[in-house]
Amino acid sequence: MSALLQPKTVKGEHSRAAIFEAALALFQERGYEATTMRAIAGRAGVSLGSSYHYFASKEHLVLEFYRHTHQLHLAAIGPVMARERDLTARLRNVVRAVVVTCEPFHDFAGAIFSTVANPVSPLNPFGKESKALRDEVIDLYAEVVKGSDARLPDDIVAELPTLLWLYQMGVLYFWIFDKSPGRLRTLEVIDQTTELMVRLLGLANLPVLRGSRKKILGLVRSVAQGA
Amino acid sequence: MSALLQPKTVKGEHSRAAIFEAALALFQERGYEATTMRAIAGRAGVSLGSSYHYFASKEHLVLEFYRHTHQLHLAAIGPVMARERDLTARLRNVVRAVVVTCEPFHDFAGAIFSTVANPVSPLNPFGKESKALRDEVIDLYAEVVKGSDARLPDDIVAELPTLLWLYQMGVLYFWIFDKSPGRLRTLEVIDQTTELMVRLLGLANLPVLRGSRKKILGLVRSVAQGA
DNA sequence: GATGCAACTTGAACATGTTCAAGTTCACGT
DNA sequence: ACGTGAACTTGAACATGTTCAAGTTGCATC
Numbered sequence: 001m002s003a004l005l006q007p008k009t010v011k012g013e014h015s016r017a018a019i020f021e022a023a024l025a026l027f028q029e030r031g032y033e034a035t036t037m038r039a040i041a042g043r044a045g046v047s048l049g050s051s052y053h054y055f056a057s058k059e060h061l062v063l064e065f066y067r068h069t070h071q072l073h074l075a076a077i078g079p080v081m082a083r084e085r086d087l088t089a090r091l092r093n094v095v096r097a098v099v100v101t102c103e104p105f106h107d108f109a110g111a112i113f114s115t116v117a118n119p120v121s122p123l124n125p126f127g128k129e130s131k132a133l134r135d136e137v138i139d140l141y142a143e144v145v146k147g148s149d150a151r152l153p154d155d156i157v158a159e160l161p162t163l164l165w166l167y168q169m170g171v172l173y174f175w176i177f178d179k180s181p182g183r184l185r186t187l188e189v190i191d192q193t194t195e196l197m198v199r200l201l202g203l204a205n206l207p208v209l210r211g212s213r214k215k216i217l218g219l220v221r222s223v224a225q226g227a
Numbered sequence: 228m229s230a231l232l233q234p235k236t237v238k239g240e241h242s243r244a245a246i247f248e249a250a251l252a253l254f255q256e257r258g259y260e261a262t263t264m265r266a267i268a269g270r271a272g273v274s275l276g277s278s279y280h281y282f283a284s285k286e287h288l289v290l291e292f293y294r295h296t297h298q299l300h301l302a303a304i305g306p307v308m309a310r311e312r313d314l315t316a317r318l319r320n321v322v323r324a325v326v327v328t329c330e331p332f333h334d335f336a337g338a339i340f341s342t343v344a345n346p347v348s349p350l351n352p353f354g355k356e357s358k359a360l361r362d363e364v365i366d367l368y369a370e371v372v373k374g375s376d377a378r379l380p381d382d383i384v385a386e387l388p389t390l391l392w393l394y395q396m397g398v399l400y401f402w403i404f405d406k407s408p409g410r411l412r413t414l415e416v417i418d419q420t421t422e423l424m425v426r427l428l429g430l431a432n433l434p435v436l437r438g439s440r441k442k443i444l445g446l447v448r449s450v451a452q453g454a
Numbered sequence: 455g456a457t458g459c460a461a462c463t464t465g466a467a468c469a470t471g472t473t474c475a476a477g478t479t480c481a482c483g484t
Numbered sequence: 485a486c487g488t489g490a491a492c493t494t495g496a497a498c499a500t501g502t503t504c505a506a507g508t509t510g511c512a513t514c
Contacts, residue, residue, distance in 0.1 A: 008461060009510085015462080033347075036500060047464045049504085058501065110346035118341030119403045120260075126404060174450060176346045177353060189449055196442055203435055215423055222416060223401060235491060236480085242492080263470060274494045276474085285471065 005054050016054040018044040023061045024068070028104070032062075032111035062112045063123050065105075067133060072101045074140070087148035091164070091194040094144055098168060099175050099186050106183070110176045125169065138165045152201060159217050160201075162224040167193070232281050243281040245271040250288045251295070255331065259289075259338035289339045290350050292332075294360060299328045301367070314375035318391070318421040321371055325395060326402050326413055333410070337403045352396065365392045379428060386444050387428075389451040394420070 007013040022043035026035040037058055041048045055061050080093045102109060115123065122129045141164040145157060152160070171193075175186040204213050234240040249270035253262040264285055268278045282288050307320045329336060342350065349356045368391040372384060379387070398420075402413040431440050 011509090012462065037502085038500075048502090049464050050462075052502070053462070056502095114341040114345030114347070117344045119337035119400075120341070173346075185449065189446065192442055192446060196439055196446075199439060206435065208430055208433065212423055212426060215419055219416065219419060219423075222412065238479090239492065264472085265470075275472090276494050277492075279472070280492070283472095 007054070012054075015044070015046055015050060019046060019051050019054055020061065020064050020068075024065065027065075027108045027112075032108045059115050059121065059123050062115050063130065063133075065112070066116070066130075069102055069105070070133060070136065073098055076101055081143065081147060085147070085149045087145065087150040088195055088198045090144050090148050091198065092191060094140075095168060095171055095190050095194060096187060098172065099183060099190070102172070102175070103183065106175070109172075113173070113176055134165070137168070138162055141165055141168075150198070150201075153204065155214075155217055156201065156204060159220045159224075163220050166220075166223070167197070234281070239281075242271070242273055242277060246273060246278050246281055247288065247291055247295075251292065254292075254335045254339075259335045286342050286348065286350050289342050290357065290360075292339070293343070293357075296329055296332070297360060297363065300325055303328055308370065308374060312374070312376045314372065314377040315422055315425045317371050317375050318425065319418055321367070322395060322398055322417050322421060323414060325399065326410060326417070329399070329402070330410065333402070336399075340400070340403055361392070364395070365389055368392055368395075377425070377428075380431065382441075382444055383428065383431060386447045386451075390447050393447075393450070394424070 005016075007016050019040060023035065023040045026039055026043060029035075030039075037051055038048055040061075041051045044051070055064065076097045077094050080090065080097075084090050084093065115121065116125060116130075118124055119126075121127065124130065125134060138161045142161040144164070145152070145160050171186065171190060174189060175183060178186045180186075203209055232243075234243050246267060250262065250267045253266055253270060256262075257266075264278055265275055267288075268275045271278070282291070303324045304321050307317065307324075311317050311320065342348065343352060343357075345351055346353075348354065351357065352361060365388045369388040371391070372379070372387050398413065398417060401416060402410060405413045407413075430436055
């Protein structure tokens, strides 16, 4: 069965959009688990079976949600990507924008994380069905690096986007647990880690770190390609 | 409702043990999802309700499984912990022992990872119900460090066990995806990362890294305490 | 206009994790 | 012996994600 069906008619598009909108609203109101597929269908004004016609499972609604937030993220970072040239500032702004964009969904983000982290699910970050979105995010970070005025060695430039994608997932995991007001702790961690990373990149050419650098890059490659 | 009930009678202990053994066997034979609570109860020779008397949920059987593998792990590393003094070797052996110990369960390990990673569940690694086990594992890594002949700064010694616990979880996540024969890729990654970590620890006193060191330790502290 | 076909829709039926009120067992004090 | 109460056991009932065979709609082709 296909992951999710692209409607072929305007009526179908309406149904699909209504289902996703209902799901998003209910997730926010009641949380992920407490939202039943029946409630989603009811709110969308379609039958239970129709929901499964457009989304193969409840988890696939989550994948759509990720696509949705990615679009919001892209829109949010447009200006800074066009203007800012300093790598640290670009990174900081882009990653800050991730958590700011996701803030309205913080309450139920925790509940869906396991869905996405599940290595068995084809929806997991390394899996088949999320490949398109994953590549988009990695490309975004490639753009963050390329659009900066930082001069980095080729071997680092090759792996950095993937590393930053992993880093973003780590930040989101921290953010999920963050209960500080305004999620200030996460923002602080972002500021510190982005600055730290860029500093370490600057040190990568030091003789003492030369040996480690190749190994680290090899590891990133290993981890990224999964298994 | 309590997490899991400690039997007060011998009969109760038998029932509880039978349920866990049945669950473990069925998980291995059919995988996690395909194993129903009814099948577990049937194989254990008890009723469905009795299973829920001893384990509050299917996930709690997973927590018991983690306790079980932790005991296996402890038994496996006894000799090397008593003999070996080199930090790199101690680390490598201890982490290798983790994946070797878990190897018989590799097929269904992926399915239960999401259970444990779920930030909403009290069973998640940072959560309340897994605190006892988490502390045990962190203590183990404190012992790995303390029992070595490495001389490390106090601030590093304070955070290193927690960092190594996080590292172990990362290794397990990689291992879950690893489809190489004999899980050789994971073992290789372990060898490389342990050596790399110890090398970087040795460089922590270099002037260029002094500034980053404090920040990194602060970050580890932030991340570890969760939110 | 008639026909056919793909897209779309439906809700009953199913599987399974979980709850719960009711029943049973048994060690212990009297 | 008897009563008591905690520990243990039971399976029917429930909620909900998912499947599927059957029905409806609407458009393109003749």
